Amino acid sequence: MRNPEMFISLIKIVVVLVIMLTAVAYIVLLERRLAAAIQNRIGPNRVGWQGFLQPLADVLKLVLKEDIVPKSANKFIHDLAPVISISVALTTFAVVPFGDHITLFGQNIKLQIASVNVGILYILALTSLGVYGVTLSGWASNNKYSLLGGLRSSAQMISYELAMGLSIIGVVMLAGSLELDKIVQAQAGWKWNIFLQPIGFITFVVAAFAETNRLPFDLPEAEPELVAGYHTEYSGLKFGLFYLSEYANMLTSCAIITTLFLGGWQLPFLDGLGLPDFWLSLFHVGAFCLKVGVVLLFFIVIRWTIPRFRYDQLMNLGWKVMLPLTIANLLATGFVILLFE
């Protein structure tokens, strides 16, 4: 190999993508089983042991289904929209550090696909692009329910993006860097940002719910009013892509929440155990996965606990509660940093 760095990057991309897609498939199963448990049902448990082959069966079914495009739809954009959704959902993960360093075959490998100088801004930029998939699918379907879903989605994203960006700034101020690996390192020990930035954590999590279109913020696809919202006119694999991107977005959001507020791959007592380097790195990755899993469970339980907002409540919460709260948090953080440094 002429360029080992590039080769390693390629391997990292493939490994992370495969793990992500598998994880997404099982998050769907987890969600269905958990939802069933919350609602006193059994849930999918027939395909394989405890339903473990259910994701496979789902994918097979989606692939075999006919792809129907409405007659009056804009074919090109109708095809393009799910592709935008899924590519945005998958590429956001590129800057998330899922471990420190690991030494494999004499190569010191950084457990992060791309460490870019702009770090968090990259995530914000990509999440702001995710709205195109939803909005365009709503428009291209040429269906009033889809269009309403798309419109709601763009209004919602614009409203909550600001709160999301502003709640991150407190974290950036504490770490003194936009790079995610430096933010993780700044949270060594128990200096997790969830304790230092509790308000920022709450506003960020709420904004993350809104940006991923999860209940209680799933107005773009509110079933009682909009049939299925923006993806009413989608079937087969294209619907599958929307489904996949929703869960991939959820996974990435959980990973970002973990990185920004829950200390990323660090566990406070882990470094003191005196483990050999290789095992330490593996435990770091394990700690990261564990934390992401806990946040995921939180996301799922919230979905089946809190009912959907009304549209005016959504806008009031975004502009009149979240935005002032994040700005106040920003000022307070700046003030405290000035006082103690």
Add this chain to the structure above:
Amino acid sequence: MNVEIIFFFLIAALAILSAILMITRRNPIMSVLYLIVNFFSLAVMYLLLHAQFIAIIQILVYAGAIMVLFLFVIMLLNLGDEARLTERPTLKKMIAVGLTTVVLLQLLVGLRLLTASDSTSLSAHATAMGTVESIGKALFTDYVLPFEITSVILLAAMVGVIVLAKKKFQ
């Protein structure tokens, strides 16, 4: 010819193509889409100049926020029937086109005169300028007055918009 130059020409071609497609499409939604493609190719050009921060802001602000608003408004107003919007060329418009061409030519000549040196490699200083840290430092030290004045102007614009919107709804 190194890879960067070839890449630049590809991206430049994409930018020009998308810009032309943007103004020739009849469907306003398609125009918006091509404008987004154009913004993306601009962002890639900034990246080629090692201006990471500007590139990401280009995507975050223009492609991610402003164009979403554009799309929102176009979809809300449902501007489908663009035939009514087409206008016949008047004398005023002819003059406008003439003046724009003159300005474009001036710009081209100016650029030709200014970029006398044909060095393609970037200096280390230019590379360091593109990072968030150096832009932040420059904004809050050397350019702090223009920066603050800009924020005051933006605030004034915001207040103005609110006043105008309130008047309409009362």
